[in-house]
Amino acid sequence: MIILEYLTVIFLLIGGFFLLVGSxxxxxxxxxxxxLHAPTKAxxxxxxxxxxxxxIFYSFKGDGVSIKEFLITLFMFLTAPIxxxxxxxxxxxxxxxxxxDTLNIDQLENIRDRK
Amino acid sequence: MTPTNxxxxxxxxxxxxxxxxxxxxxxxFTIGNILLATFxxxxxxFLISGLQSETSRVKKPLKxxxxxxxxxxxxxxxxxxxxxxxxxxxxxLQPGFLAIPLDLTDPLPITLLASTISLTPGTVSxxxxxxxxxxxxxxxxxxxxxxxIASIKQRYESRLKExxxx
Amino acid sequence: MLENTVxxxxxxxxxSLLLNLWRFMKGPHMLDRILALDTMYIxxxxxxxxxxxxxxxxxxYEGALLIAMLGFVSTSAVCKFILRGDIIE
Numbered sequence: 001m002i003i004l005e006y007l008t009v010i011f012l013l014i015g016g017f018f019l020l021v022g023s024x025x026x027x028x029x030x031x032x033x034x035x036l037h038a039p040t041k042a043x044x045x046x047x048x049x050x051x052x053x054x055x056i057f058y059s060f061k062g063d064g065v066s067i068k069e070f071l072i073t074l075f076m077f078l079t080a081p082i083x084x085x086x087x088x089x090x091x092x093x094x095x096x097x098x099x100x101d102t103l104n105i106d107q108l109e110n111i112r113d114r115k
Numbered sequence: 116m117t118p119t120n121x122x123x124x125x126x127x128x129x130x131x132x133x134x135x136x137x138x139x140x141x142x143x144f145t146i147g148n149i150l151l152a153t154f155x156x157x158x159x160x161f162l163i164s165g166l167q168s169e170t171s172r173v174k175k176p177l178k179x180x181x182x183x184x185x186x187x188x189x190x191x192x193x194x195x196x197x198x199x200x201x202x203x204x205x206x207x208l209q210p211g212f213l214a215i216p217l218d219l220t221d222p223l224p225i226t227l228l229a230s231t232i233s234l235t236p237g238t239v240s241x242x243x244x245x246x247x248x249x250x251x252x253x254x255x256x257x258x259x260x261x262x263x264i265a266s267i268k269q270r271y272e273s274r275l276k277e278x279x280x281x
Numbered sequence: 282m283l284e285n286t287v288x289x290x291x292x293x294x295x296x297s298l299l300l301n302l303w304r305f306m307k308g309p310h311m312l313d314r315i316l317a318l319d320t321m322y323i324x325x326x327x328x329x330x331x332x333x334x335x336x337x338x339x340x341x342y343e344g345a346l347l348i349a350m351l352g353f354v355s356t357s358a359v360c361k362f363i364l365r366g367d368i369i370e
Contacts, residue, residue: 023300
């Protein structure tokens with residue numbers, strides 16, 4: 001029992017840390033394309049970790065194993081890349097300027113051109 | 116999009132997915148509920164079979180499971196890397212756009228590859244060229260362009276190619 | 282111990298929400314605001330799950346699932362609007 005409680009605590013702390021990292025990335029990275037990285041990766045792992053903590057918590061509370069939270073985790077991991085892809089497509093469409101020292105910046109019009 | 120023939124038997128993957136998701140959502144494992152899950156897992160694919168287009172199917176399920184675990188491990192590693200980059204000095208990062216030439220040809224494996232790239236080390240897939248030959252990727256920190264492209268091709272694309280057998 | 286951890290993690294998520302709110306107010310482009318809103322959705326889900334653990338009740342799970350689905354649909358709808366100038370063509 002006590003081990004499971006420790007496990008819950010550890011997963012909660014990991015989750016909170018990565019959610020915070022994702023938001024700090026959103027706060028301080030310099031251009032839009034770089035900002036896109038932090039929430040898609042860090043926040044997804046953060047929410048996954050907190051949901052794992054929730055699974056462990058409800059399992060040791062005694063109402064039998066509850067793995068419903070697994071569905072939310074699955075949903076987040078499926079949708080996060082799609083959201084990121086749509087946002088970056090939209091950013092290319094409105095010609096959001098990347099940081100000037102970005103590699104291959106001259107190819108941007110090439111990438112954008114889908115006609 | 117060409118409609119496929121309506122078949123009375125759903126594909127195994129759809130059946131198992133719907134069955135498991137229904138049981139997880141209701142979270143009760145009585146006989147009645149299992150019967151209902153079986154009925155839904157059979158009925159829903161039948162109803163929507165007219166909407167689906169022909170896609171490539173997973174040829175090697177074991178390899179797919181192995182791929183999932185590799186992906187999970189890489190997601191954890193990539194998050195530690197990104198966390199260090201985000202909390203460190205952001206002016207030393209060298210962002211860049213990369214063009215990855217694709218060997219895959221079908222839409223489904225390309226979608227999976229793009230999603231994989233978005234979830235793993237410092238890369239987000241931005242755009243696919245119209246002829247499905249190139250995948251454009253934005254990377255947070257590029258040390259060496261060619262090495263990064265080669266590692267993505269070798270670590271993920273070759274595995275996906277093996278799984279879908281194309 | 283668990284109770285204190287839940288409170289501490291809630292505080293961390295509160296700080297994250299404030300940082301997202303700052304990005305949401307500042308922009309500079311509309312896309313930054315959408316990204317900030319999307320991150321706020323994720324943080325809100327975490328907060329609801331934590332509330333569920335704190336109260337010891339699994340009822341909050343449905344709320345979290347609903348927010349996850351609404352967040353994804355609304356983000357992709359706004360992206361589509363920017364891309365095409367229309368949501369349903």
